[in-house]
Every structure is written in C-alpha cells, then in structure tokens.
Amino acid sequence: MLTTSIKKGIISGVKCCWFLIKVIIPVYLFITVLRHTPAMDYLVVVFAPFMGIFGLPGEAALPIITGYMLDEYAVIAAIGAVELSGYAVTVVAVMAILAHSLFVEGAIVRKLGLSVTFFTIYRLLAAGIVGLALNFIGVVFNLW
Numbered sequence: 458m459l460t461t462s463i464k465k466g467i468i469s470g471v472k473c474c475w476f477l478i479k480v481i482i483p484v485y486l487f488i489t490v491l492r493h494t495p496a497m498d499y500l501v502v503v504f505a506p507f508m509g510i511f512g513l514p515g516e517a518a519l520p521i522i523t524g525y526m527l528d529e530y531a532v533i534a535a536i537g538a539v540e541l542s543g544y545a546v547t548v549v550a551v552m553a554i555l556a557h558s559l560f561v562e563g564a565i566v567r568k569l570g571l572s573v574t575f576f577t578i579y580r581l582l583a584a585g586i587v588g589l590a591l592n593f594i595g596v597v598f599n600l601w
Contacts, residue, residue, distance in 0.1 A: 480527065481534040488519055488538035511585075512592035517541060517549050524553030525581075526560060544600050552588045556580040 491497050497516075505515030520535035532553040536546055559580065563573045594600065 477530055480530045484523060484527070484531045484534035485538050488523075488535050491519075492538065510592070511548055511552070511588040512595050513545050513548055513588075514541070517545055520549045521552055524549075524557045526558075528558045528561075529554060532557065544595055548588055548591045548595075551591060552584040555587060556584040 491500075500518065501515035503515070504518035508515050508517050511517075516539040519539055520532050520541075523535040524532035532550065536549060541549065559577055563577055566576045567573050
C-alpha cells in the first residue's frame with residue numbers, strides 16, 4: 458500500500474511539474490524576447506499612465522494582462538521576465554489573483570448560467586480597488 462501511494466504521488470508530481478513547465482517556460486521566453494524589442498518600449502509608454510494609478514511602472518502591465526488572460530503561473534513567469542520591485546510584485550500578484558483566467562473562468566460561469574459580463578467586471582473592479590488600496594498604503598507608509 459505504501460509503495461502504491463508513493464508511485465501515485467510521484468506520477469501526480471511529475472504531471473503537475475509538466476503542466477507548470479508548459480505554462481511558465483513559453484510565457485517567460487516570450488516576455489524575455491519582447492523586452493529586447495522596440496515593442497516593449499511602446500507597451501511601457503502606452504500602459505505607464507494606467508499602471509501609475511496603482512503605483513506601478515509600465516512594465517507591470519505585462520504580468521497583469523498575462524494573468525487576466527491565462528493563470529497565476531503565467532503571472533509568475535511574466536514577473537520573472539520583467540524587473541519589478543518587491544512592492545510592485547506584491548501589487549501585481551494581488552491584482553492578478555483577484556482577476557486571473559478570465560476567459561476560462563468566464564466559460565465556467567456561462568455554463569453555470571450566470572452573467573459573464575457581471576462576473577468579469579466584478580473581478581476587474583475588485584482587482585482595481587485592491588490595487589488602489591495597496592498604492593494608497595504604499596504612499597502613506599513610503600513603501601516604494
């Protein structure tokens with residue numbers, strides 16, 4: 458019985474690692490390559506005003522948008538590919554955890570018969586409000 462449990466645990470662990478590798482490596486490579494192109498400079502300029510509302514640099518838009526479209530593991534890969542302060546990583550992580558995988562979870566919400574629009578707006582607003590609150594805390598306590 459112990460041997461069977463160990464085998465199942467190893468197989469489950471390998472499957473989990475394989476899933477993470479399939480998500481993290483492509484996202485990390487894509488954003489790393491993007492950082493070395495003029496497109497990154499353009500994206501930073503475009504998103505800098507919006508990210509500034511949350512006390513974040515323009516580069517922070519990539520991990521947040523990646524999380525909104527994909528999942529938390531993609532956010533981790535994207536954060537690793539851009540240079541962010543510890544404070545910025547915290548804000549990005551919290552915002553992404555509140556509104557991640559919007560497309561996939563939207564499909565699940567639709568199957569449940571709920572409003573996808575309401576669900577998506579609710580989660581994006583929650584992420585925005587918490588991002589603003591964290592920025593306020595960062596300003597008050599001089600965290601960044």
